[in-house]
Amino acid sequence: MSDNAEYVPPKVWTWDQESGGRFANINRPIAGATHDKDLPVGKHPLQLYSLATPNGVKVTIMLEELLALGHAGAEYDAWLINIGEGDQFSSGFVAANPNSKIPALMDHSTNPPTRVFESGSILMYLAEKFGEFLPEGGVARTECLSWLFWQMGSAPFLGGGFGHFYAYAPFKQEYPINRYAMEVKRQMDVLDRHLAGHRYMAGADYTIADMAIWPWYGGLAKGILYEAGEFLDVASYKHVNRWADEIAARPAAQRGRMVNRTFGALESQLRERHDAGDFDTKTQDKIEAAEGAK
Ligand SMILES: N[C@@H](CCC(=O)N[C@@H](CS)C(=O)NCC(=O)O)C(=O)O
Numbered sequence: 001m002s003d004n005a006e007y008v009p010p011k012v013w014t015w016d017q018e019s020g021g022r023f024a025n026i027n028r029p030i031a032g033a034t035h036d037k038d039l040p041v042g043k044h045p046l047q048l049y050s051l052a053t054p055n056g057v058k059v060t061i062m063l064e065e066l067l068a069l070g071h072a073g074a075e076y077d078a079w080l081i082n083i084g085e086g087d088q089f090s091s092g093f094v095a096a097n098p099n100s101k102i103p104a105l106m107d108h109s110t111n112p113p114t115r116v117f118e119s120g121s122i123l124m125y126l127a128e129k130f131g132e133f134l135p136e137g138g139v140a141r142t143e144c145l146s147w148l149f150w151q152m153g154s155a156p157f158l159g160g161g162f163g164h165f166y167a168y169a170p171f172k173q174e175y176p177i178n179r180y181a182m183e184v185k186r187q188m189d190v191l192d193r194h195l196a197g198h199r200y201m202a203g204a205d206y207t208i209a210d211m212a213i214w215p216w217y218g219g220l221a222k223g224i225l226y227e228a229g230e231f232l233d234v235a236s237y238k239h240v241n242r243w244a245d246e247i248a249a250r251p252a253a254q255r256g257r258m259v260n261r262t263f264g265a266l267e268s269q270l271r272e273r274h275d276a277g278d279f280d281t282k283t284q285d286k287i288e289a290a291e292g293a294k
Contacts, residue, residue, distance in 0.1 A: 021169045023168065031094075031098065031100065034089040039079070039090070041077075041108070042077030043077065044076050045075075047105070048060070048260075049097075049104045051082070051102045052257060052260045054159070054215035054219060054225075055102065056102050057215040058103075058212050059123065060255075060256035060273075061214075062211050062256070065211070066126065069130075069132060073109070073130070076273070077273070077274045078272060080272050082262070099117060103119055103122060104116070107125075120152045123212060124145075133207050133208045135202065143202045143203060144207045147212075147213065150213075157180060158180075158184050161176070161183065162181060163225065165180060166228055191213070191217055195243045196239045210243075214243075218244035218247060219244075222234075266288060
């Protein structure tokens, strides 16, 4: 394959070649389980199966925010789903989320347990269950849900479009990078104009709309996502940067981004969380130091 070779699609697409790029090993054109394996179940009613990608972090931030408000019922076990290893294709995971993507939540406080998949649906479920971070009615609720769904529709252009072609594709091509850079900059401008006049996405209060948008667009604004800060001139989105910094300073956001994290500094990785105390004792630096001392 060369950058300039034109692709002539055959009459019928067949799965006879790797698409190439990072994640090529987990991409497949069929759904369903590849192997039989049950999901583990811990001691809390809420069981989260996830990974600290932006989509996963939305939910761990919400759970940590609920706990910070004193909702003991939001205690949770967070199990690591290693998508690079294909954990999302186990029979247990597919039963929790037929779409085989993290995050997935099982609520064992209902009988039978309730499965919830799609991060936006999980955020709404938790917001309604605990009566927090989603205004109860009126314009504020509508505004919150509009921005929540804006994220669900927009982020695939950032992740699957721009991020894929800029950072993960086997070689760089001008056409897709140009197309998606244009769209992502437009999206950042949408946010910047809105945040110029609003402290948070839905107005004066911090809501699930902020929790959904921040891991993606806050990460992009701070130059963390795809190391594309300079390329997209993210520093120019001043209001997005102000909002991103404000959320980054929240202790619950700091804890939430550590859960199910398998990359970055060892002290920032809490690969599985089963107890609030795990942040002090079970980060990867401490686990590896204890193993080294044996
Ligand atoms: N719309 C979904 C997107 C979830 C998603 O794309 N998850 C990715 C990780 S960020 C995943 O699990 N990928 C595994 C795969 O595609 O096999 C949501 O918001 O929950």
